Amino acid sequence: MKACGSRGGRLDAYASDRILLAGLLATAKDPAKLRLSGEFFSYEPYGLMMRRGDNAFQAQVNRTLSTLYRSGLVQIYERWFGPFAAASPLVKALYLLHSWPD
Secondary structure, eight states: EEEOOOOOOOOOOOOOEEHHHHHHTTTSSOOOGGOOSSSSOOOOOOOOOOOOOOOHHHHHHHHHHHHHTTTHHHHHHHHHOOOGGGOHHHHHHHHHHHHOOO
16 A cells, blocks of 8 residues: 655545546545546455465356356446446456356
8 A cells, every 4th residue: 555645635646456446436534636647557456365275166166257247247346336338347347257157
């Protein structure tokens, strides 16, 4: 996380994980005063830890996540971040790539 251009207790810019910034924007008292940049400056992958060698469990997790990407995550995205149609091409590609069929 990084703050840029602090003057008199106010910020000109704040850098962090994009998902965290989007959450801050969604819950801000006055979101009209804030703007989330359309540029991506970094890639912040998230992951799930699981026991090594448990292939059956890993396959079940992958199937479940794929099902969510195909059906349920768009609604979750829209609840917190607004219309999925307005999502960046990168976010849309992420959903498409992770929604592989069973």
